[in-house]
Amino acid sequence: MVETATSSSCGDDNATPAVAYKRYALGEEKTFDNLFFEEKQQVLQLLGNFESRTGKFAIKGFPYNLDLLLHGPPGTGKTSLIKAIAQYTKRHVLTISSARSRPTSSCSTRPST
Incomplete structure (x- = not known):
């Protein structure tokens, strides 16, 4: 089982995904x-x-x-x-691509006026 998910930046549905990750099921192979x-x-x-x-x-x-x-x-x-x-x-292993992530400071939590 491999799950892949992305999250948009600051709630903007049209934004480029800020964080992408994959979650792998535990396996016996390693x-x-x-x-x-x-x-x-x-x-x-x-x-x-x-x-x-x-x-x-x-x-x-x-x-x-x-x-x-x-x-x-x-x-x-x-x-x-x-x-x-x-x-x-x-x-579980969580893989995060640092090339696609953004610092949290780039997201404003204040409402726009």
Whole structure:
């Protein structure tokens, strides 16, 4: 299942879509069992600590969020890692194209006069 949606900018039906995303159903095709990279154990330990709120995630006042920045040329496994993490944590993947998004400051919340 792939869901695709767009949202218009600031409620203007004629505006170019401001944000586009795709939501993929969890699948069995990508797991850590079929990924091989040097930092695999570190990533699994980090995910385990995140899920069980241990390690740095157990510190009172420490934000309970996990952000990963992946970079590299096409074909290096970034998407496979994301799908494996989603499978491991039983979460969905939300893909947002930054080329099509707009900063929220470009939308005025004040009514026009």
